[in-house]
Amino acid sequence: MDEEVLLLGSWGSPFSRRVEMALKLKGIEYKYIEEDLTNKSPSLFKYNPVYKKVPVLVHNGKPVVESLVILEYIDETWKDHPILPKDPYERAHARFWAKFIDEKSSIAGFKACCWGEEKEREKAKEEVFEKLQFLENELKEKRFFGGENIGLVDITGNIIGYWLGVFEEASGVKLLTREKFPKLCNWADEFVSAIKENLPPRDKLLATLRRRLGGANASK
Structure with a gap:
């Protein structure tokens, strides 16, 4: 089954780049969407209506927000190359x-x-x-x-x-x-x-x- 992984981010954001690092370390294919934070897209408002900030990971249509939460979600979803210890x-x-x-x-x-x-x-x-x-x-x-x-x-x-x-x-x-x-x-x-x-x-x-x-x- 093909998985759809989208990342809404901003090129200069250390928080967006964290998520990209984790996805690439794990070899996960994803589509990146650059957000103009001075003119936020309808997608950003849709997927992160609370904070309206990047990054947002959208996995099979389901959004996950806040970079630390996203990193843990990635690690729990894709087991190869773990970024968190097992203990x-x-x-x-x-x-x-x-x-x-x-x-x-x-x-x-x-x-x-x-x-x-x-x-x-x-x-x-x-x-x-x-x-x-x-x-x-x-x-x-x-x-x-x-x-x-x-x-x-x-x-x-x-x-x-x-x-x-x-x-x-x-x-x-x-x-x-x-x-x-x-x-x-x-x-x-x-x-x-x-x-x-x-x-x-x-x-x-x-x-x-x-x-x-x-x-x-x-x-x-």
């Missing part, structure tokens, strides 16, 4: 760190380091450093957060492994340094090398972020 404790552990990255180490935190008063920026930097240190400690001596293979936490961490570096270049603020976070930097290098075909063009993403940062600074 219940290890699965819970991976879920914890994936949620930590989304809630505590997001782009919102990076942006806070560039905007506002100097005292506020310094406080935001310290908070980001603290969160990155937790991730540095969690890596220990592992190649990836998932061990020898890319797993849920690595895929979720694309926002740090790739997007953070582009954000740093766009803003001129350095957060992830090899001096402070050698393990995390090594992980980012290896992760990006392994999944580079699933990443947006750096120059295009950099130009987009610079426009956004410039607009935000101009409006203050």
